[in-house]
Amino acid sequence: MAGQFHFDPSTYDELVQREVPAYHRLQAAVAAAAGDFDATRVLELGTGTGETLRRVVAQHPDAMFVGIDESDNMLSYAREAVPAADLRVARLQDRLPAGEFDLVFSALAVHHLDALEKADLFRRIASQLRPGGRFVLGDLIVPDDPADVVTEIEDDYDKPSSATDQLRWLTDAGLGASLTWREKDLAVLVADQPA
Secondary structure, three states: OOOHHHOOHHHHHHHHHHHOOOHHHHHHHHHHHHHOOOOOEEEEEOOOOOHHHHHHHHHOOOOEEEEEEOOHHHHHHHHHHOOOOEEEEOOOOOOOOOOOEEEEEEEOOHHHOOHHHHHHHHHHHHHHEEEEEEEEEEEEOOOOOHHHOOOOOOOOOOOOOOHHHHHHHHHHOOOEEEEEEEEOOEEEEEEEOOO
16 A cells, blocks of 8 residues: 555554545454454454454454554554553564464555565464464455456555465465455455364
8 A cells, every 4th residue: 555654643544544445344344254253362463553453352342452563653543542452563574472362363464565474474373373263364465357456556565465375375374264355456364273
C-alpha cells in the first residue's frame, strides 16, 4: 500500500480505508474466521493501530492477547484501544513471542514479506500453534485476473503473493489451509493445526 512505511498513526486508518476499497469487509471476514473458534491465548502479527485486534478481542473477551508490530508509534494507538493486550515492538521476521497459541491472526501485514519470508513465518506459526489451533490471514494477494488489482502497491515495500502460493506454504508447514473469503486482490486464508 502506497506510503504505508511513512504512516502517521493518527491518520493511518483513514489512509488504509482509502487505499483498500474492501477494508471493512476484509476486517469483518478476519474477525469472523477468528471468532468461530475457542481461544484462550492469542497472537496478532502486525497489530498496527489495533483495528483488527479490537474486533477479535470482542470475539474472545476472556482471552490473553499478545501483539507485535515494528512501529511503537502505531502500538501506542493500539494500547489505548486494548490496554489489557501485551503489545510488543517486533518484526514479523523476528522470533515470535514464546509459548503456544490457540489462535494467531494477521491483517494487511504479511504482504510486506517476500516469498521465502512468508514460508518461514508460516512454519514458525505452525510450530507455536497448539494442536487444533488456528491461523487466520487476511491480506493483499496477487489475483489470478490482473483486472482484480484495485489496491495501489509500492514494489519495494509491498510483496503480495498469490493465494495459491500461500495455501501451498501453509500446507507445507503442516497446516490444513483453505481460502474462506476473497474480494478482488484481498483474501482471507484459514489454516488449522491438526488436533
